[in-house]
Amino acid sequence: MSQDSDLYSELLRLRSRRGVERADLRTDLGWRIQALCAVTPTDKQARIKQRVTTVLLGLIDDLPPDLQQAARLAFALDRDHRYPTLDERVKILAEQQSYSERTARRLMDRALQTMVTVAETAEPITGEASAGPGWRVTSLKALFRLDTPTPQLYEMRKIVATRDIDEVTVRLGLPQTPEQVAGDVTVEALFGARVATVDRQPERNHYRVVLRLPQLIAADDEHEFWLHVVLPPGQPTWPHYAIVPLNPCDAGTVRVRFSPGRMPAQVWLLDEVPYLDLSDETPGPERVEPDSNADVARDFSGLREGYGYGYGWTPLP
Numbered sequence: 001m002s003q004d005s006d007l008y009s010e011l012l013r014l015r016s017r018r019g020v021e022r023a024d025l026r027t028d029l030g031w032r033i034q035a036l037c038a039v040t041p042t043d044k045q046a047r048i049k050q051r052v053t054t055v056l057l058g059l060i061d062d063l064p065p066d067l068q069q070a071a072r073l074a075f076a077l078d079r080d081h082r083y084p085t086l087d088e089r090v091k092i093l094a095e096q097q098s099y100s101e102r103t104a105r106r107l108m109d110r111a112l113q114t115m116v117t118v119a120e121t122a123e124p125i126t127g128e129a130s131a132g133p134g135w136r137v138t139s140l141k142a143l144f145r146l147d148t149p150t151p152q153l154y155e156m157r158k159i160v161a162t163r164d165i166d167e168v169t170v171r172l173g174l175p176q177t178p179e180q181v182a183g184d185v186t187v188e189a190l191f192g193a194r195v196a197t198v199d200r201q202p203e204r205n206h207y208r209v210v211l212r213l214p215q216l217i218a219a220d221d222e223h224e225f226w227l228h229v230v231l232p233p234g235q236p237t238w239p240h241y242a243i244v245p246l247n248p249c250d251a252g253t254v255r256v257r258f259s260p261g262r263m264p265a266q267v268w269l270l271d272e273v274p275y276l277d278l279s280d281e282t283p284g285p286e287r288v289e290p291d292s293n294a295d296v297a298r299d300f301s302g303l304r305e306g307y308g309y310g311y312g313w314t315p316l317p
Contacts, residue, residue, distance in 0.1 A: 006030065006031075006032050007030075007032045007033070007036075007116050007119060008112070008113070008116045009030070010029070010030030010032055010033045011033065011112055011115065011116065012112065013028060013030070014028060014029070014033065014052075014075065015074045015075050015086060015108070015112065016086050017084070017085060017086065018076060018082070018084050018085075019074065019075040019076030019077070019082075019086075019089075020049055020052055020053055020056070020075055020076055020077065021076045021082050021084075024045070025045060025048050025049055025052065026039070026043075026045070026048055029048070029052070033052070036055055036119060037051040037052050037054075037055045038051060039051055039052070047304075050304060050305055050306040050307070051305065051306075053077060053275075053306055054275075054305050054306040056071070056075055056077060056115075057077065057275070057306075059071075059115040059118050059119055060072065060111070060115060061171070061206070062118070062206075062208075063111065063114055063115075066097065066107065067107065067110060067111040067114060068111075069093065069096065069097075070093055070104070070107040070108045070110070070111040071108070071111040071112070071115060073089045073090075073092060073093045073108070074086065074089060074108040074111065074112065076089065079274075079277055079280075090104050090105050090108065091104075093107065093108065134161060134162055134163045134164075134165040134168075135159045135160065135161050135162060135165055135168055135217075136159065136160055136162060136249075137157050137158070137159050137245055137249045138158050138159065138160055138222070138249065138250045138251070139156075139157070139158040139249070139250060139251045139252070140155065140156070140157050140158075140243050140245065140249055140251075140252045140253075140303075141155070141156040141252070141253040142154065142155045142156075142241070142243055142252075142253070142254050142255070142310075143155075143255045143256075143257070144241040144254075144255070144256045144257070145256075145257045146237075146256070146257060146258050146259050146262070146316065147257050147258065147259040147260070147294065149233070150230060150231045150232060150233050150235065151231045151235070151237050152228065152229065152230050152231070153227075153228070153229040153241075154190075154226065154227070154228055154229075155226070155227045155229075156224065156225070156226045156227075157170075157224070157225055157227075158222060158223075158224045159222065159223050159224070159225075160220065160221070160222050161217045161218060161219050161220065161221050161223070162219060162220075163219050164216055164217070164218050164219055165213065165216070165217050166212070166213050166215070166216050166217070167196065167210055167211060167212050167213055168193070168210075168211050168213065168225075169208060169209065169210050169211070170209050170211065170227070171206065171207065171208055171209070172185065172187070172206075172207040172209065172229065173206050173207070174207075174231070174235065174236075174237065174238075175236045175237065175238060176236075177235055177236075178234060178236070180234065181232055181233070181234040181235055183232030183233065184200070184232060185198070185200075185207060185229060185230070185231055185232065185235070186229070186230040186232075187207070187209050187227065187228075187229050188227070188228045188229075188230075189211055189225060189226065189227055189228075190226040190227070190228050191225065191226055192213075192214070192223065192224050192225025192226060193211035193212060193213055193214070193225040194211065194212045194214075195209060195210075195211060195212075196210040196211060196212045197209070197210045198210075209227075211225065211227075213225075238278075238279070239264075239281055239312060239313050239314065239315045239316070240270060240278060240281075240308075240310065240311065240312035240313065241254065241256055241310045241311060242254070242270050242273070242278055242308030242309055242310030242311070242312075243303070243308070243309050243310060244275050244278075244306065244307065244308045244309075245303050245304070245305050245306075245307075249303035249305075250301065250302070250303075251299070251300065251301050251303070252299070252300040252301075252303050252309055253297065253298070253299050253300070254297065254298055254300070254309060254310040254311065255295060255296070255297040256295070256296050256297075256310070256311050256313075257293070257294060257295050258290055258294040258295075258296075258313075258316075259294065259316075260294045262316045262317055263290065263294065263316075264313035264314045264315070264316055265314045266283050266287060266313060266314045267287065267288045267289070267290060267296055267311055267312070267313045268283050268284035268285070268286055268287050268288060268311065268312050268313070269284060269286040269287075269288055269298065269311060270284060270308050270309060270310045270311060270312050271286070271298075271300070271309060272304060272307045272308075272309065273307060273308045273309075274306065274307060274308075275306050275307065275308055277308075278308045278312075281312065281314075281315075283312070283314070284312060288311065296311055298310075298311075
């Protein structure tokens, strides 16, 4: 990767001023970023912002925590620090890390260089159909259980291949694991795939799960697989569960089953909530009452990439 590369120059320009919060984002996107984010001439401003935000978050996903923080602030991806100038965001990073502003800017530069390396070493993009992981989700159904000895998650994905594929990769994220927690997350494919690897980044509690498919799935063909995830005793969870598609998704279903003996005081719907706002624990306007089985469930349609769909609740007692 060279700092003279077109992508580096385009990202450098994008992080200036308001970052992704600028009023007319399209005009400041170079052709490489537009290709990377699969931006089309007919996309509206909101859709462009979501595509760009989703791709940037993907590029920083595996970075060390300090570079992640630097990148999120540099591009104004942090909901609480969307300041109008890069200089203001540099000051915030310097304060948070107890650095000089000069060192903070260097950290942002290092994060940018690493992002470009990630992008340029990924599979080449030749058009919208071949961009991304080689598949897209058409239907995602999830059951998050809090009535079991430890929380469990069931997820069914129905996918369409955008090119020939024989494996898929999914990601799981959890709050930081306390030191006293023994054991690790267990991931099992119930059907439609076999778990090949589960890679964990302990500093972020981020899991990358590679699934081997039973046969080569040709472009435009459909495939379905189920995952079952079991958390170890003592592993904390966020007071929400939401599915967040990385590409437009036709349909989704979220069901959360609470423990009858540990019911939350409030439950509310999360419907098309920006990904960066999911951590806001302020109760939403649409309250939901669990049924007699302590369940809440909702079907969603026309899911947008980078937005969350599911439920939030007050922390369980």
